[in-house]
Amino acid sequence: MPVLSRLSAYAGNPIEDTDELAAKLKKEGRKIIKLNQGNPTAIFPTPKYIIDAYVSALKEGKTGYSFHAGIPELRQAVADRQNRLYDADFGLEDVIITQGVSESISFINSTFVDPGSRAVLLRPYYPTYLTFLKTVGGVPLFADYSEKEGFKFNPDSLEKALKKERKMPKFMIFSNPCNPTGTVMRRDELKEVVDIMNDHGIFLISDEIYDEIVFNGAKFTSISEVAKGTKYAIIGGASKNFDATGFRIGYMIVPEKDKTSIDVNRKIRDYAKMRLSSNTTAQYAFASALENRKEHEKAIRGMVDKIKDRVNRSCEVINEGKHMQVVQPNGAFYLLPKIDMKNLRLKNDFDVVQKLLLEEGVQVSRGSGFGAPDHIRIVALAPEDILELAIRKIDKFFVKHSK
Numbered sequence: 001m002p003v004l005s006r007l008s009a010y011a012g013n014p015i016e017d018t019d020e021l022a023a024k025l026k027k028e029g030r031k032i033i034k035l036n037q038g039n040p041t042a043i044f045p046t047p048k049y050i051i052d053a054y055v056s057a058l059k060e061g062k063t064g065y066s067f068h069a070g071i072p073e074l075r076q077a078v079a080d081r082q083n084r085l086y087d088a089d090f091g092l093e094d095v096i097i098t099q100g101v102s103e104s105i106s107f108i109n110s111t112f113v114d115p116g117s118r119a120v121l122l123r124p125y126y127p128t129y130l131t132f133l134k135t136v137g138g139v140p141l142f143a144d145y146s147e148k149e150g151f152k153f154n155p156d157s158l159e160k161a162l163k164k165e166r167k168m169p170k171f172m173i174f175s176n177p178c179n180p181t182g183t184v185m186r187r188d189e190l191k192e193v194v195d196i197m198n199d200h201g202i203f204l205i206s207d208e209i210y211d212e213i214v215f216n217g218a219k220f221t222s223i224s225e226v227a228k229g230t231k232y233a234i235i236g237g238a239s240k241n242f243d244a245t246g247f248r249i250g251y252m253i254v255p256e257k258d259k260t261s262i263d264v265n266r267k268i269r270d271y272a273k274m275r276l277s278s279n280t281t282a283q284y285a286f287a288s289a290l291e292n293r294k295e296h297e298k299a300i301r302g303m304v305d306k307i308k309d310r311v312n313r314s315c316e317v318i319n320e321g322k323h324m325q326v327v328q329p330n331g332a333f334y335l336l337p338k339i340d341m342k343n344l345r346l347k348n349d350f351d352v353v354q355k356l357l358l359e360e361g362v363q364v365s366r367g368s369g370f371g372a373p374d375h376i377r378i379v380a381l382a383p384e385d386i387l388e389l390a391i392r393k394i395d396k397f398f399v400k401h402s403k
């Protein structure tokens with residue numbers, strides 16, 4: 001009898017597919033340009049005022065388990081931030097603190113999904129929406145962004161997917177700004193999503209982990225601004241906006257406005273009880289980061305200005321080449337160029353990513369892991385000269401492998 005469960009076959013993360021190979025190459029003395037993981041903290045040190053708050057919390061002995069749903073100071077601070085930025089009306093009870101947004105995604109799937117349950121993902125999607133879903137036996141239903149229209153949400157594809165499927169999906173999840181495309185949904189697009197969810201009575205989960213990393217004049221709209229009447233949850237956290245990926249602090253806001261939402265909120269807390277607590281010291285540090293608006297404004301402005309330049313310059317360099325074309329992002333820090341595979345002597349994006357790492361020492365992620373085969377995802381956080389060097393190496397690699 002096999003030891004491993006059948007569903008465990010879906011565990012893993014395509015973003016980290018090549019990490020073992022990269023580690024081996026590094027050990028052999030090769031220099032690797034790592035552009036596969038969206039880890040801002042590896043490039044921009046976590047702001048000092050947040051580190052100081054962490055150190056103070058440690059010194060004050062705040063190192064035990066916290067209440068399973070999080071310390072009240074942080075839950076209130078999360079609600080206050082959302083209310084201030086998006087004119088919402090949340091209270092402490094609506095907020096549950098998790099160990100990163102990753103744990104929120106895990107809890108969502110455990111809460112909603114029985115084997116065979118359906119969930120809608122907008123494609124290209126963030127990979128763990130799919131892997132967590134599949135590890136609990138769920139079945140994805142895909143709707144698409146249209147690359148031809150700058151990765152604009154395509155409502156017809158969502159209506160079509162829902163019409164074709166006899167089983168009503170339990171929830172839909174998407175990220176805005178989007179990982180991996182970097183696009184920011186316009187308010188009218190979001191309203192279309194909400195209308196469709198309302199028509200079909202589907203619970204909507206908006207992953208807003210990049211809501212402050214928006215540039216080039218784009219305007220971010222939170223689902224809480226347009227989802228009046230819809231059953232929804234928001235997920236976000238410390239990793240990106242607050243540049244503290246290693247803190248492992250995320251949150252879920254599940255407004256307790258109707259019976260379904262109350263049930264979801266309570267069940268998420270039951271899952272939180274099972275793992276007792278999230279990082280208590282980091283919760284205190286994040287609470288003071290949320291309260292220190294002046295320092296945060298300075299830090300986020302400085303980081304977003306740099307990210308904007310790095311993303312924009314990378315786009316220019318990519319689009320100068322012959323073998324890749326990329327849609328201009330206005331948020332997050334990812335680029336998802338399409339590769340002209342038919343003119344290359346390479347099998348697929350998996351082949352591209354492996355050989356690119358071996359031959360040029362550039363580590364990116366394969367698009368197929370995000371539901372976008374024939375693409376690669378590049379993290380545009382490194383300084384411009386490094387990004388430019390990496391993209392020119394990718395171009396050289398494609399020229400070498402062209403037909």
Ligand SMILES: Cc1ncc(COP(=O)(O)O)c(C=O)c1O
Nearest residue numbers: 100101102126175179237239250
């Ligand atoms: C869209 C999206 N959601 C969730 C996560 C996970 O974030 P966390 O570090 O809070 O677990 C990421 C990380 O890259 C992400 O891009």
